[in-house]
Amino acid sequence: MRADLAGCERCALRERRRSIVFGVGNGEADVMFVGEAPGADEDRRGEPFVGKAGRLLDKILAAAGFSRSEVYITNIVKCRPPGNRDPRPDEVFACNPFLLRQIEIVRPKIICALGRFAAQTLLKTHDGIGRVRGRWYDWNEDVKLICTYHPSACLRNVDYKKPVWNDFRMLRDEYRKIRPA
Numbered sequence: 001m002r003a004d005l006a007g008c009e010r011c012a013l014r015e016r017r018r019s020i021v022f023g024v025g026n027g028e029a030d031v032m033f034v035g036e037a038p039g040a041d042e043d044r045r046g047e048p049f050v051g052k053a054g055r056l057l058d059k060i061l062a063a064a065g066f067s068r069s070e071v072y073i074t075n076i077v078k079c080r081p082p083g084n085r086d087p088r089p090d091e092v093f094a095c096n097p098f099l100l101r102q103i104e105i106v107r108p109k110i111i112c113a114l115g116r117f118a119a120q121t122l123l124k125t126h127d128g129i130g131r132v133r134g135r136w137y138d139w140n141e142d143v144k145l146i147c148t149y150h151p152s153a154c155l156r157n158v159d160y161k162k163p164v165w166n167d168f169r170m171l172r173d174e175y176r177k178i179r180p181a
């Protein structure tokens with residue numbers, strides 16, 4: 001799949017990217033995290049969630065008992081939107097087949113959507129993240145989905161930290177049903 005993605009020109013985000021930020025972690029993970037889009041650090045290093053938001057995600061993962069190598073982490077779009085603008089609907093649409101294929105290959109049992117774009121894309125809804133977070137959805141018959149705030153939103157607003165922690169506790173409890181400690 002990486003080879004298929006190399007040199008992708010399906011949307012305008014191709015123009016200013018340095019790297020296609022594919023995904024990282026355990027290719028057979030039971031839990032997959034899906035964020036929004038690569039930022040400047042991710043674009044430079046070719047890896048998702050390596051900047052400030054990534055460091056916060058690592059801390060939340062560790063507090064919930066996960067290591068980065070135990071889970072799989074990717075984004076809705078694989079190339080950095082210029083100036084960290086929001087990805088546009090046509091860009092999300094263009095990149096969606098790659099995300100769906102990643103899910104097909106990794107076959108997680110749980111997906112956690114981080115932030116509005118991931119939640120709206122995976123749930124096919126226009127509802128805001130505050131409305132959809134904090135509960136379980138059957139994404140399909142084999143995969144459960146939970147949504148929470150993006151770590152970068154927690155960096156901007158500390159009020160999000162508590163609901164995020166509650167969502168991660170739900171996630172961990174569900175994961176422990178699949179893989180008891």
Ligand code: SF4
Nearest residue numbers: 008010011078079095
């Ligand atoms: S964001 Fe996705 S669809 Fe657009 S150029 Fe990058 S890899 Fe291709």
